[in-house]
Amino acid sequence: MARIDHDSFTAGGQGFYAPTVSVFMLGSGDPAPTPPVVANISPAPGTTLQPGDLISFDVTDDSGAFRRILVAAAFGALPTRELVHDGDTFAPLYAAGSSRTAVEGGFRFVLRRAGGWPAAPTLTPFAIDTRGAENA
Amino acid sequence: MPTPISWPLAPIPVTTPDSPASGVRGQLQAVPDFGLDVSTYPDLDATFAQLSGVACLAQHVARSLEDSRRGLDLRQWLNDDFDAARQYQLQAAVEELLLADERVTSVDVSVASTLHALTLTIHLVATTVGPFRLVLQVTDLSVVLLSVES
Numbered sequence: 001m002a003r004i005d006h007d008s009f010t011a012g013g014q015g016f017y018a019p020t021v022s023v024f025m026l027g028s029g030d031p032a033p034t035p036p037v038v039a040n041i042s043p044a045p046g047t048t049l050q051p052g053d054l055i056s057f058d059v060t061d062d063s064g065a066f067r068r069i070l071v072a073a074a075f076g077a078l079p080t081r082e083l084v085h086d087g088d089t090f091a092p093l094y095a096a097g098s099s100r101t102a103v104e105g106g107f108r109f110v111l112r113r114a115g116g117w118p119a120a121p122t123l124t125p126f127a128i129d130t131r132g133a134e135n136a
Numbered sequence: 137m138p139t140p141i142s143w144p145l146a147p148i149p150v151t152t153p154d155s156p157a158s159g160v161r162g163q164l165q166a167v168p169d170f171g172l173d174v175s176t177y178p179d180l181d182a183t184f185a186q187l188s189g190v191a192c193l194a195q196h197v198a199r200s201l202e203d204s205r206r207g208l209d210l211r212q213w214l215n216d217d218f219d220a221a222r223q224y225q226l227q228a229a230v231e232e233l234l235l236a237d238e239r240v241t242s243v244d245v246s247v248a249s250t251l252h253a254l255t256l257t258i259h260l261v262a263t264t265v266g267p268f269r270l271v272l273q274v275t276d277l278s279v280v281l282l283s284v285e286s
Binding site for chain 1: 142144184187
């Protein structure tokens with residue numbers, strides 16, 4: 001909370017107002033929201049995949065309510081990026097064989113890419129809950 | 137920026153006609169030699185990902201069922217009066233088409249139709265592995281490969 005007071009003073013025959021600013025920090029009544037969590041990743045990161053392997057993971061939040069969950073994919077050194085899931089639907093390359101199902105506090109994603117993974121996949125889930133907290 | 141999750145990828149195994157049937161290249165035996173192709177389903181893969189194994193055969197099958205020049209176009213069967221005889225005709229046509237592929241030894245097709253969609257479940261037995269199952273959904277706009285299960 002900020003409060004601005006005015007004190008007047010005179011200099012050179014002219015009257016001035018000298019503002020006094022007081023700043024009060026409010027106590028942290030609301031704890032920082034717990035961000036969503038990505039867990040139960042299968043196969044474990046670093047495991048060598050075959051091109052047709054499925055990848056699954058859970059995105060959960062203590063509130064269980066999300067503003068949006070996006071999943072992006074990159075493939076090794078290939079100069080391309082894919083939006084696997086836009087929060088509503090899977091991209092066409094992932095529509096056959098992928099799923100997003102509700103689990104306690106969030107969703108389980110199972111991903112399968114038509115034609116397989118073209119190179120080493122790197123997935124980035126972006127999960128934002130309704131309080132604005134984003135996964136780490 | 138959330139933490140990315142990464143996995144290394146095994147090299148895509150490619151079998152050749154002179155691959156040994158057994159021995160040190162045992163890893164290759166798990167993947168049937170159905171050729172090598174660029175993924176074009178549902179559209180040309182922007183990464184030009186290469187296909188091999190069952191996925192290669194599955195995409196070929198799906199393509200042959202949406203293009204009358206290469207087989208038949210299932211979309212032409214939509215909005216048809218699907219009595220038992222018509223359904224049998226479609227099953228027979230699909231089975232005949234797929235059996236013409238030398239990689240396929242037997243086919244079993246089941247058809248389910250609703251007002252706006254046609255769903256075909258195709259059980260294939262391929263020459264070296266199988267069986268595996270494809271599920272296609274046909275609408276007036278598209279033929280969608282819903283699943284491939286082996």
